[in-house]
Amino acid sequence: MFKNQSIAVTGANGGIGRAVAEMFISNGAKVAISDLEVPSKTAKQIGAAGFACDVSDEDAVKTFITEAEAMNGPIDIFVSNAGVGFGDPKNAAGASNKNWELSWKVNVMSSVYAARAVLPGMQARGSGRFVITASAAGLLQQIGSASYSVTKHAAVGFAEAIAIRHWDEGIRAHCICPQYVRTNMTKGFEFAEKNQDGLLEPPDVAEALRIAIEKDEFLVLSHPVVGEYFKHKAMDYQSYITGMNKLKQKIGNDQLPK
Numbered sequence: 248m249f250k251n252q253s254i255a256v257t258g259a260n261g262g263i264g265r266a267v268a269e270m271f272i273s274n275g276a277k278v279a280i281s282d283l284e285v286p287s288k289t290a291k292q293i294g295a296a297g298f299a300c301d302v303s304d305e306d307a308v309k310t311f312i313t314e315a316e317a318m319n320g321p322i323d324i325f326v327s328n329a330g331v332g333f334g335d336p337k338n339a340a341g342a343s344n345k346n347w348e349l350s351w352k353v354n355v356m357s358s359v360y361a362a363r364a365v366l367p368g369m370q371a372r373g374s375g376r377f378v379i380t381a382s383a384a385g386l387l388q389q390i391g392s393a394s395y396s397v398t399k400h401a402a403v404g405f406a407e408a409i410a411i412r413h414w415d416e417g418i419r420a421h422c423i424c425p426q427y428v429r430t431n432m433t434k435g436f437e438f439a440e441k442n443q444d445g446l447l448e449p450p451d452v453a454e455a456l457r458i459a460i461e462k463d464e465f466l467v468l469s470h471p472v473v474g475e476y477f478k479h480k481a482m483d484y485q486s487y488i489t490g491m492n493k494l495k496q497k498i499g500n501d502q503l504p505k
């Protein structure tokens with residue numbers, strides 16, 4: 248279904264972004280990947296074109312899109328995947344302003360910048376998909392990382408805004424909300440490695456995205472249990488809050504994200 252489609256993926260030097268790019272390539276797409284540094288080795292290994300793009304900089308995002316379109320044609324699917332996460336020393340407001348601002352730029356504004364650049368073309372063509380790698384933390388919480396949870400909630404909100412505003416124009420938005428996946432982001436985070444709901448591999452997330460696109464589904468739940476937790480939160484917010492606090496106590500302060 249992706250044969251000859253032009254696809255661009257940010258933050259794709261490894262982890263989920265690389266696996267998503269590989270999934271599209273194995274289905275016949277032409278893929279441009281980017282990361283903070285040119286991901287030359289990854290691009291060569293998977294058969295993509297590689298570019299440098301700091302997604303916190305709107306001009307850099309625009310340039311990446313121009314380069315990807317010059318090489319592969321108008322973008323059919325844009326995957327806004329780059330992300331950052333920081334722990335909260337001491338309390339929920341403990342992360343520095345620098346880390347909050349970087350989280351806002353990378354986890355939220357990068358998608359706004361990319362959507363601003365690709366949506367007009369998608370509207371003119373009456374087709375296109377915009378994928379945001381948010382997180383289960385965007386529906387629930389990453390305990391011990393308020394800056395991550397809050398900005399991932401905003402990422403989910405922006406994906407919803409695209410879907411609701413443009414679905415009738417032939418444009419689809421997909422929002423990927425995984426729990427823990429084995430990537431650089433979870434390396435050494437013991438709670439993630441031993442989590443009761445399991446630690447997925449990046450290709451599992453890519454496959455969940457492929458299926459969601461095939462079914463035209465907005466929410467991509469590589470861990471289906473996240474959908475159950477989300478329903479529980481909506482049905483009984485108070486028990487969600489007290490239950491999550493119990494989970495925090497079980498994890499212990501010294502096991503929270505650093």
Ligand SMILES: NC(=O)c1ccc[n+]([C@@H]2O[C@H](COP(=O)([O-])OP(=O)(O)OC[C@H]3O[C@@H](n4cnc5c(N)ncnc54)[C@H](O)[C@@H]3O)[C@@H](O)[C@H]2O)c1
Binds near residue numbers: 331353
């Ligand atoms: N690993 C998990 O458990 C998990 C769970 C839910 C959501 N996610 C999300 O998945 C996405 C991919 O993360 P991952 O787990 O594959 O980890 P990862 O560290 O392998 O990938 C993140 C990539 O983003 C890049 N990046 C960071 N800041 C950037 C910037 N300013 N400009 C461009 N690139 C930048 C990094 O260089 C890195 O290659 C992120 O948005 C993350 O929040 C991860």
